[in-house]
Amino acid sequence: MSAGKGDHGPRLTRLLAMVPWLLSEGGAPVSEIAARFGIEEADVIGDLELVGLCGVPPYGGGDLIDIIVDEDGWVSAFAGPFFTRPMRLTPAEGFAVLAAGRALLAVPGAEQEGALRRALAKLEAVVGESATLAVDLEPPPVLAAVREGIAGHERLEVDYYSAWRDEFTQRRIDPLVAYSLAGRWYVDAHCHRTGGLRRFRIDRIQSVRPTGERFEHRQVAPPGEAFTPGPDARTVTVALPSWAGWVAEAYPVRAVDERPDGRIQVVLDVAGPAWLERLLLRLGPEAEVVEPDDLEGLAADAASRLLARYRD
Secondary structure, X not given: OOOOOOOHHXXXXXXXXXXXXXXXXXXXEHHHHHHHHOOOHHHHHHHHHHHOOOEOOOOOOOXXXXXXXXXXXXXXXXXXXXXXXXXXXXXXXXXXXXXXHHHHOOOOOOOOOOHHHHHXXXXXXXXXXXXXXXXXXXXXXXXXXXXXXXXXXXXXXXXXXXOOOOEEEEXXXXXXXEEEEOOEEEEEEEEOOOOEEEEEEHHHEEXXXXXXXXXXXXXXXXXXXXXXXXXXXXXXXXXXXXHHOHHHHHOOEEEEEEOOOOOEEEEEXXXXXXXXXXXXXXXXXXXXXXXXXXXXXXXXXXXXXXXHHHHO
16 A cells, blocks of 8 residues: 555654664665555655755755665665754753654654654653653553564454444454554554454454464555544534534544534544444534434434433
8 A cells, every 4th residue: 555645744754753763773775664664665765755855954965864775775864963963942842842752653663762762761851850741642551462463463363342333342353554643543454354454443452362373464554544434434414513613623524514503514424323322412402413314313312222221
């Protein structure tokens, strides 16, 4: 799967992890870089062509990052002097760099115990002396087991909670790539239960059991968005109360319009009715499904079931 040239967010994030690793290693073959960061070799070359244009004003000799790819496909990286100059940061800048650095450690291929980790430890020690705010991106408990499955190309058996359908299932998966996106950890894997590539939120995996079975690894680039509608997803139009505009910001929507009655109308893809029921109950009686027709009474039905449980 090729990382498209228009995927600017994922490309930038990947480059911010790739360049420090290349500088610390002194160089690497294109094939190793592609395998490490889960992209194709052509995308590695395209990314590195951009790196050669990065630096600081006045962008002259010694102000840019030098990238050399020889005839054998070996990549050499050389930093300009600006990388070795001590930086003076305000407390706010220090926290921003610390948070961004922690996020970069979540990029597939980032060196977990390399120069970035050591620099963040030093920065955290300095920032912590004068501030009480702590920056911590806590990984899910099973993340290490998932990463081991990816590194060893080992099939895993997992107990997974699907929020879309409000159910626990046991699945056998071939984990391909793990990544952090919008504050959550995900793994893209071939799911033997559904017979295709699926995305799982790692914090919803209750347990992981290695099976000892190996699978043939294939490269999968991390996506730019957390939710990609699957073949079973339905397009739903929902009317929301005027104060619920946050829904359009919190979830990927196709369209947002203002209705004559002052409410907001959003069009979004829904993979399962259980998630939509919870959203409608959270928004109250002013929220309702407009289309499709068979889901118009979804909120009322969910409320009736919930009240019946309390009566029982």
